[in-house]
Amino acid sequence: MRSHHCGDINSSDIGKDIEISGWVHKRRDHGGVIFLDVRDLHGIVQVVCNPDHPNTFDLADSCRSEFVINIKGLVRARIEGAINSKMATGEVEIEAKDLVIFSKAVTPKFPLDDYQEVNEDIRLKNRFLDLRRPEVSGRLLKRSKITSRIRSVLEGNNFHEIETPILTRATPEGARDYLVPSRVHPGEFFALPQSPQLFKQLLMVGGLDKYYQIARCFRDEDLRADRQPEFTQVDIEASFVTTEDIINLAEQMISTLLSEFTNYTIGEIPRITYKEAIAHYGCDKPDLRIPLQLKDISELVKNEEFKVFSGPANDPASRVVALRVPKASGLTRKNIDEYTDFVGKLGAKGLAYIKVVALGEENGLQSPILKFLQQETIDAITSGLQVENDDIIFFGAGNANTVNLSMSSLIKKLGEELDLITCEWAPCWIVDFPMFERTKENQLTSLHHPFTLPAVSAEELRSNPDEALACAYDFVLNGYELGGGSLRVFDPIMQSEIFSILGISPDEAEEKFGFLLSALSSGCPPHGGIAFGLDRIVMLLSGTTNIRDVIAFPKTQSASCLLTDAPGEVTAEQLEELHIKLTIDKEDKE
RNA sequence: GGUCCGGUAGUUCAAUUUGGUUAGAACGCCGCCCUGUCACGGCGGAGGUUGCGAGUUCGAGUCUCGUCCGGAUCGCCA
Secondary structure, eight states, rough: OOOGGGOOOGGGGGGGGEEEEEEEEEEOOOOEEEEEEEEEETTEEEEEEOTTTTHHHHHHHHOOOOEEEEEEEEEOOTTOOOOOOTTTTTTEEEEEEEEEEEOOOOSSSSSTTTTOOOOOOHHHHHHHHHHHHHHHHHHHHHHHHHHHHHHHHHHOOOOOOOOOSSSSSOSSSSSSOOOOEOOSEEEEEEESSSSSSSHHHHHHHHTTTTEEEEOOOOOOOOTTHHHHHHHHEEEEEEOOOOOOOHHHHHHHHHHHHHHHHHHHHOOOOOEEHHHHHHHSSSSSSOOSSOOOOOOOOOHHHHHSOOOHHHHHHTTTTTTEEEEETTTTTTOHHHHHHHHHHHHHTTTTTEEEEESSSSSTTOOOOTTTGGSSOOHHHHHHHHHHHHHTTTTTEEEEEEHHHHHHHHHHHHHHHHHHHHHHHOOOEEEEEEOOSSSEEOOOOOEEESSSSSTTTTTHHHHHHHHOOOOOOSEEEEEEEEEEEEEEEEEEEEEEHHHHHHHHHHOHEEEEEEHHHHHHHHHHHHTTTOEEEEEEHHHHHOOOOOOOOGGGGSSSOOOTSSSSSSSTSOOOOOOOOHHHHOOOOOOOOOOHHH
């Protein structure tokens, strides 16, 4: 149905009889001549229809936007003065000899040109139209190329792509599962995988040595700009490997992508311990493009009268930090009030600040809190931060989690709003994660997952679980967690110990993870791996800030599909067959 | 579950601050004209339950409450 793609036709085709198929992008009717811009995935070309071919001319007259047509005609050079330098195919045009309308189209629900932004919900409702826009299709094509390149790097390292089940069983820890009722097992449910974690470990026990998969994962949790209920992981696992082996492989993959899809050549990637990351950035996914760091000043303000600082400084669950922002003293009272509101919404009680106007001079510092602090404390803070004139210092004091959240968010906000971003790409590894963290109920829970190899012995783990580190690592790029992994437990005794520390009884461990313990007992190689979020990788390499842009049919923030209107109700017969009785009825829902 | 932003013609927006005549514009759409345009042009025309529901008021797109939808974010996401 075609000899050429629309966007590929150029001067070298002049004089050829060709055939193209595509969509009517624009129609310009001049009465005696009709121009049709015909578009396919590869671009747009101008077709000229004139009354020399009466049938064709009449059909062209009836064409409207988004009609799907076929043109047979002659490529010719455009006449003098009619060359369009803005168009890739602007030097040529097609003189239409035959025109076939394959498919008529109603007026599009929104314009498909680049001259008007269209709201996302309308685009999602009509995604099949949205996909015709080069901006959208281009990102999906890029995704395809990225995926292909990832495969080639992994294949080049002797990794094998192996599929794992989508229908599997629910796991007690982790995210909320998507459940699928079993018809043949009344009252029982499959769960969709949150990740292929256990299966890839079992592949290692099975001796498959090096595995990868472009794996769809499902988590029934609330959505964010970078979180969809179903998403894609580049899932990797290998046997007889150290942390260095995995990190080297991951760096090879990432540097390949960055060099091929951006002009960035990756250098030494810094490694930051989890502890340092929290201390300096307040989070475990710092955006290193922003040159701002927190400095702990708890020791300096411990003995101050100022309770806002000294209170948290003397509480082990709290911290007091200072954030020096260079050359920011131009911030107005209104600006600072806005930042105070911003951190307030994240739980901070306030946002103390000092403006550095003229260091070392009388009244050289401006701040409402100066009168509460001893001069030597102020001097220690300013010299410790190496402040200069025109800097501003922000302070965070209170519960450590609140300070970390509010101040790390403030760093990211200041970085964007004050244009402090120093470079385009800033990767890093976060290493030495703790094995466990405490829930609000003070229960121990895995920071990574329960199969992570501890960096300590089983005895040390039990005696001091709060301090135990894990053989786990996260890859962070520009403030996004792109990937994370670990070495895995390969000793059934250690694995049982971890379940026990997590409060999973031996009976429950046997019921839920018996197959894993049995596998670990049957000759398990030391192994480890990593998983990258493919959607986020493509998002960053596409220069966008939400993963809906790189997914063909994404879901909205309320986890529904505006195109298909999923999820939807099912018939009573379907429910009965699945032995399911609803506890709500339609009236309740509405 | 919480906080914040938004919802007006097919689309993108204005009118909301300070409630007041018939809710405007651009693009798109329809008709007529036009043989060199390319975001073609000219003339004419159609198109609105201001998301939905209450309330306040002589009067609501505008104020209040509720609700639905979309987005950002906290909680949540081993």
